[in-house]
Amino acid sequence: MKSLLQMPVIGPVDPEEAMKAIGQRIQKLAAERPQQIALIDDERQISWSELVTQANRIANRLRAEGLESGDTVALLSENRIEAVALYLGTLVAGGCMVPLSGMASEASLALMVKDCGARFLFVSGKNLPLLEAMAGELESLNVSCIALDPQPDKTAESGPALPDLEQWLGTVSTEARPAPVTLDHPFNIIYSSGTTGTPKGILHDYRFRQRQMVRLSRFGLDGNAVNLVSTPLYSNTTLVSALPTLFNGGTLVLMARFDARRFLELAERHRVTHAMLVPVQYQRILADPEFERFDLSSFQLKLCTSAPLRAEVIREAMDRWPGNIREIYGLTEGGISTSLDCAAHPDKWDSVGLPTEGAEVRVIDEQGNELARGETGEIVGRAISMMRGYVNRDDQTREMLWTSPEGLAFFRSGDMGRVDEDGFVYILDRRKDMIISGGFNIYAVDLEKVLLAHPAVADAAVIGIPSDQWGETPLGLVVLRPDQDSSEQAIAELLAWANGQLGKTQRLAAIELRKELPRSTIGKVLKRELRAPYWH
Numbered sequence: 001m002k003s004l005l006q007m008p009v010i011g012p013v014d015p016e017e018a019m020k021a022i023g024q025r026i027q028k029l030a031a032e033r034p035q036q037i038a039l040i041d042d043e044r045q046i047s048w049s050e051l052v053t054q055a056n057r058i059a060n061r062l063r064a065e066g067l068e069s070g071d072t073v074a075l076l077s078e079n080r081i082e083a084v085a086l087y088l089g090t091l092v093a094g095g096c097m098v099p100l101s102g103m104a105s106e107a108s109l110a111l112m113v114k115d116c117g118a119r120f121l122f123v124s125g126k127n128l129p130l131l132e133a134m135a136g137e138l139e140s141l142n143v144s145c146i147a148l149d150p151q152p153d154k155t156a157e158s159g160p161a162l163p164d165l166e167q168w169l170g171t172v173s174t175e176a177r178p179a180p181v182t183l184d185h186p187f188n189i190i191y192s193s194g195t196t197g198t199p200k201g202i203l204h205d206y207r208f209r210q211r212q213m214v215r216l217s218r219f220g221l222d223g224n225a226v227n228l229v230s231t232p233l234y235s236n237t238t239l240v241s242a243l244p245t246l247f248n249g250g251t252l253v254l255m256a257r258f259d260a261r262r263f264l265e266l267a268e269r270h271r272v273t274h275a276m277l278v279p280v281q282y283q284r285i286l287a288d289p290e291f292e293r294f295d296l297s298s299f300q301l302k303l304c305t306s307a308p309l310r311a312e313v314i315r316e317a318m319d320r321w322p323g324n325i326r327e328i329y330g331l332t333e334g335g336i337s338t339s340l341d342c343a344a345h346p347d348k349w350d351s352v353g354l355p356t357e358g359a360e361v362r363v364i365d366e367q368g369n370e371l372a373r374g375e376t377g378e379i380v381g382r383a384i385s386m387m388r389g390y391v392n393r394d395d396q397t398r399e400m401l402w403t404s405p406e407g408l409a410f411f412r413s414g415d416m417g418r419v420d421e422d423g424f425v426y427i428l429d430r431r432k433d434m435i436i437s438g439g440f441n442i443y444a445v446d447l448e449k450v451l452l453a454h455p456a457v458a459d460a461a462v463i464g465i466p467s468d469q470w471g472e473t474p475l476g477l478v479v480l481r482p483d484q485d486s487s488e489q490a491i492a493e494l495l496a497w498a499n500g501q502l503g504k505t506q507r508l509a510a511i512e513l514r515k516e517l518p519r520s521t522i523g524k525v526l527k528r529e530l531r532a533p534y535w536h
Contacts, residue, residue, distance in 0.1 A: 021206060022213075022247050023059075023092035023178040026052050029249040033223070038246075040270065041080045041254040048249065051085060053174050058089025061172045062120065065144065069094035069179055070186055072116045074143075076100045076109070076131070077124035079233055079254040082148045082165060086122055087233070088246070094179025095119075096186035098201075099234035102127045103521055108199065110137035116189050116201055116391060118143050122165070125149035131162075183207035189391055190236050190332050201391035202236075202332050208385045209243060212334075215356060215385075216244040219326060220300050221274060225250035228267055228275040230258045235522050236332040237306050241276040260284040264294040271298040273323075278306040278523035282313050283459075286320065299323030305330070306522045308427050308445075310452065311349035314342050327352055329425065333400065335411030336361060336381030338425045351424040359383035361425055362410065363418060364402060376441075378431055379417045380410040416443060433527050435464035437473050440505040444474070444527075447508060450501045451476055454494060456484040461517050461525050465534040467509070476511040477530060486513055 030052035038051040046054075062073065073090040075097065077083040083099075090097045098116045100109055109130060113121060114137075121143050123131045131138075131145060138145070146168045151161040187209045191199040221227065221244040229252050231238045245252055253270050255262065263285055266272065277285075282304065285291065299321065305328040317325055325342040329352035338361065340353030355361045362370055363377040371377045380402045389397040402410045416434055417427045428443040435442040444462040451460035459479035464472035476498065480486055491511050499507040518526040 021091070021178070021181045022209075022243070023088070023094070023181070025247055026055065026088060026092070027176045027178060033249055036249070037251050038249075039081045039084055039252050039254060042256055044081065046081055051081075051088070052176070054085040055088040055092050056174050056176050057169050057172050058086055059092035059179075060175065060177065061169050062090065062093040062095060063177075064172065065120070067093055067095050067119055069181070070096060072096045072098050072118045072186075072189065074098040074100055074113055074116065074118035074121045075233075076102060076121065076127045077148060077233075078102065078126060078256040079229055079238075080124065080148075080256060081254070083124070083233055084246075084252065084254070091187070092176075092178045094181055094185070096188060098189045098191075099232075100191065101232065101234045101521065102130065104199075106130055106133040107137070110134040112191050112199065112201070113138060113143060114141055121145045123147055123162075125151075128162075181206055183210065186388070188239070190234070190239075192332070200393060200396060203388040203391050204334075205388050208334055208387060211358075211384045212240065213244045213247050216240060217248055219274075219303070221245045221248060221250065223249035224273070226253065226270055226273045226298070227251065228253045228255070228263065228270070228272045230255040230263055230281065231276060231278060231522055235306075237276060237278065237522050240305065240328065241274065241303055245274070260288050261290070264288060264291065264296075267296055267299070268294045272296075273298055273300045274303070275299075276303040276305065279304060279309045279313065280519060280523035282309065282317055286313070286316055291320065297322050301326060303328060307524055308352055310449070312452070314349045318342060318346075329353065329427065330383075331411060331413060333387040333411055334385040335383055335387075336379065336413050337383040337385065340424075345424075348422075348424050351420070351426050353425065354423055355381070355425070356383065360410075361419060362404070368402060370405070373419050373421055373423075376416060376418045376428060376443075379413040379415045379425065379427070381413065382408060382410045386411065430527075433463075435462075435472055435474050437464070437467070437505065438470040442474055442506055447474055447476065447498070447502065447506060450498050451478060451494075451511075453501075454497060456480055456490075456494065459517055461527060461530060462508070463527055463531045463534075465509070465531070473509040474506070475534070476508045477514050477517065478511055479514050479516055 030049050034049035035047050037045050038048040039046050073095045075086055087097050145162055147162040147164045150164045183206045185206050187204045187206050189201045189203050191201050225245050227245040229242055253266055300323050302325050309327050327340040329338040330336050337356040337359040338353045339356050361381045365377045400412050402412050414431045415427050416429045416431050419425050428445050447462040448460050451457050457478055458481045461477045462474050465475045467473035495511045518529045
């Protein structure tokens with residue numbers, strides 16, 4: 001793999017970082033707890049012994065097919081047992097896993113497979129139409145494609161069927177031969193959620209993942225954890241909690257597709273202790289009319305990331321849902337890392353917490369000058385977990401860096417925010433989403449908080465739209481709660497009410513209704529999509 005820009009890290013190496021790589025660690029787990037359930041999905045469940053046997057078969061077949069240390073293996077699948085087994089099998093073989101999103105276009109997927117240089121591509125039955133649509137693009141890449149599910153017989157005219165996973169594995173040995181790896185070896189590549197061109201591939205090495213796993217293990221993600229996974233494996237959001245659970249021998253309950261009622265049913269049935277959720281999932285689960293009838297007393301901790309969790313949602317969850325909440329703020333690239341213990345800091349629920357152990361957060365202005373506490377600017381950070389770089393994009397890796405006066409490398413977040421007098425970090429907006437109206441900076445989150453405080457509003461987003469007078473002006477896009485008045489008069493009253501809570505420079509030009517807001521697979525509002533019709 002191409003050499004990338006090497007990133008410095010800070011802080012002493014944690015003594016536990018010398019622990020075995022996950023490909024070696026799981027061999028011990030299979031011996032220590034062979035009958036304990038490792039994975040549960042919509043179809044079945046398997047023990048640790050069965051999981052590790054499958055991972056070893058996959059590793060041995062990959063090596064027999066020519067996989068060498070550091071080679072990439074791509075996976076296009078929903079959450080399921082075979083996907084986790086392939087992830088672990090790739091690591092046992094010394095390979096680098098590249099999970100891909102089934103939400104991406106065929107062209108974008110083909111570009112990602114080419115960009116990472118994947119030797120193998122495993123595809124679930126659900127995603128086979130995507131594979132067929134990009135077959136022409138893949139033909140020249142010399143990538144071996146394998147289906148996770150048995151395929152129906154094809155006619156000669158339609159071409160040969162792909163081998164399914166069991167056919168491909170054949171009679172390969174189950175012998176445990178985990179590849180030796182160092183902390184510098186590539187672990188995975190996570191592609192950013194770009195919608196045009198090729199998304200950036202974010203390379204994590206073993207150092208990044210080992211340090212992250214040690215840190216998250218302290219949140220109770222140990223061998224007794226039952227972790228309900230409802231976000232996709234191609235997202236770093238998922239891996240943050242799933243990997244420590246696996247490393248420590250816990251149990252993952254896998255949801256192929258999130259559904260609030262199904263989440264509650266699985267949580268009760270399997271006595272779930274942990275879950276990583278994004279804000280919109282909290283809202284949908286708490287809004288279920290039968291929430292109270294489910295026994296959720298086994299929950300110890302719920303995690304949240306991808307976007308700030310609103311204080312009113314935290315309050316409701318803390319009141320109604322057993323177990324604490326920890327909010328995590330960071331980048332897939334690493335570098336920035338904060339955590340909010342909601343039980344310990346009820347007066348800081350509007351923040352995303354304090355920098356974690358070994359992390360440092362600062363705030364800079366447009367010219368790159370460091371700002372004092374309380375002042376608003378772009379958040380930058382460095383931590384013990386930092387990516388190796390963007391694959392094949394050293395120039396974009398360098399663009400992400402801010403160098404401190406002491407000569408230390410920090411990652412730029414693209415988020416506007418501030419640090420208060422106690423060191424808690426507050427996120428205001430994405431830098432690119434900030435609205436500049438008449439020369440004043442307007443942070444959408446401030447306006448959204450006001451709209452969401454109205455009892456008729458279920459969801460809201462604020463964007464900047466063109467204005468002849470001000471350059472751009474804020475527009476509120478609102479989803480009403482069921483059975484609310486949607487007449488022009490009611491919307492005019494909502495606008496007047498909201499503007500009565502806002503400063504003169506913040507006031508909304510108008511409010512428009514939406515049935516729903518577009519979101520990514522991990523729940524982020526897609527403001528680029530919302531803005532597009534107004535700026536073309």
